[in-house]
Ligand SMILES: Cc1cc2nc3c(=O)[nH]c(=O)nc-3n(C[C@H](O)[C@H](O)[C@H](O)COP(=O)(O)OP(=O)(O)OC[C@H]3O[C@@H](n4cnc5c(N)ncnc54)[C@H](O)[C@@H]3O)c2cc1C
């Protein structure tokens with residue numbers, strides 16, 4: 084087996100896989116080292132792929148409930164015993180697809196955990212592999228809590244593969260994972276309680292829309308405990324006794340921590356070769372280069388000042404592949420971002436958020452539009468459809484938006500295209516979209 088490469092990539096998640104394919108297509112000799120038995124990293128094996136496959140069923144159920152007595156009489160229950168079949172098919176074909184793509188592009192796959200020996204070599208299963216350049220794409224792992232009874236606290240990895248549906252569950256953390264998983268479990272009939280250590284859920288999003296989402300989930304039966312921290316979990320004959328601050332307790336049959344993620348760097352022996360790290364990951368400059376010039380880092384494991392999301396990891400990987408193969412060096416320039424919380428309904432964000440805009444009233448106007456009476460939402464009986472447009476006062480352009488609706492992900496993505504391409508209302512009026520559709524609704528509010 085070959086042991087000398089132009090570039091060795093550590094990790095086969097969206098970041099590692101994308102940069103490896105890009106480099107191989109530029110005729111570099113590339114190897115990818117992966118410690119898990121399945122390729123594809125978090126996204127495929129323990130993140131959005133499994134989450135969205137399970138949520139697809141929950142979304143269908145939620146939509147059917149909205150049509151109850153409006154054409155649908157009997158709503159079938161979610162069958163947890165078979166819901167996993169949809170997830171398993173999609174997850175396993177995803178991991179196989181990654182392997183096939185890498186092999187088709189002549190990327191060598193090395194199974195095992197890499198640790199650096201020096202700046203040009205790593206050890207994997209006692210074998211030494213060398214390269215001129217390294218790309219660390221080792222991702223992240225759940226942040227665990229250190230409380231008595233922590234051995235009873237599971238993570239999103241286990242939640243996405245639950246064989247048996249719990250009756251009552253506790254989620255620690257009212258963040259982007261917590262809201263999606265609370266919606267999934269609540270729709271399947273589970274009593275969900277969320278414990279958040281401060282008073283601010285989903286801090287990246289505008290408080291008004293977050294509060295509206297919280298109210299909606301509370302009406303669906305989800306309990307929120309703010310300014311509360313888990314203090315103890317103990318086993319009882321029926322399940323778990325969960326204690327948190329202010330002497331509050333919950334009897335549950337499972338507890339999951341979804342309180343953020345930390346960089347996966349423990350096994351790499353970075354300090355021994357002089358690669359600097361911070362509390363948020365491997366330190367990189369604006370070219371994703373670490374403190375050791377031939378070693379780069381990207382995706383969830385690096386401390387670049389952007390959200391840790393699949394779309395950022397992919398964007399960084401395409402940039403880095405092109406930059407390594409170019410004769411020039413140039414900094415990464417991120418486009419206007421879009422992201423979505425996959426709760427029921429969804430909460431989407433593009434560009435400048437409502438919370439940032441409200442703190443700079445001299446610069447931005449925040450325009451609220453209640454869309455739930457619009458035909459697109461009425462015909463699907465959506466009870467909530469709110470849009471917040473962020474308008475830059477200097478030129479009246481839309482520079483951001485937040486949407487709370489069942490189709491928020493689609494609407495923010497349409498707007499991401501318009502904002503990134505700087506499409507003005509007069510340019511938009513030269514276009515035509517299918518009618519009636521949500522894309523067509525954009526004519527109603529675009530500046
Ligand atoms: C439940 C959940 C849902 C999510 N949903 C979304 C979503 O809807 N949208 C979105 O944009 N983002 C989502 N994310 C975030 C997204 O999954 C991450 O941003 C993305 O996976 C980061 O990709 P990565 O390639 O940097 O790291 P990872 O996907 O974590 O891949 C890193 C890989 O490196 C391997 N590795 C680590 N150390 C070593 C070593 N020393 N040697 C060899 N291999 C090693 C790991 O085994 C892993 O396979 C979600 C995350 C979670 C947990």
Ligand SMILES: NC(=O)c1ccc[n+]([C@@H]2O[C@H](COP(=O)([O-])OP(=O)(O)OC[C@H]3O[C@@H](n4cnc5c(N)ncnc54)[C@H](O)[C@@H]3O)[C@@H](O)[C@H]2O)c1
Nearest residue numbers: 256257258259260261278279280341342343344391392423
């Ligand atoms: N749709 C998406 O784009 C998507 C979906 C899921 C995950 N992700 C990625 O995964 C990352 C991790 O998701 P997450 O939801 O775990 O993190 P998060 O940072 O979004 O939310 C964690 C929440 O837990 C709270 N928290 C922290 N410590 C706590 C404690 N001890 N007790 C109670 N609450 C506590 C935080 O204040 C925060 O509200 C995200 O930052 C994001 O990058 C993205």
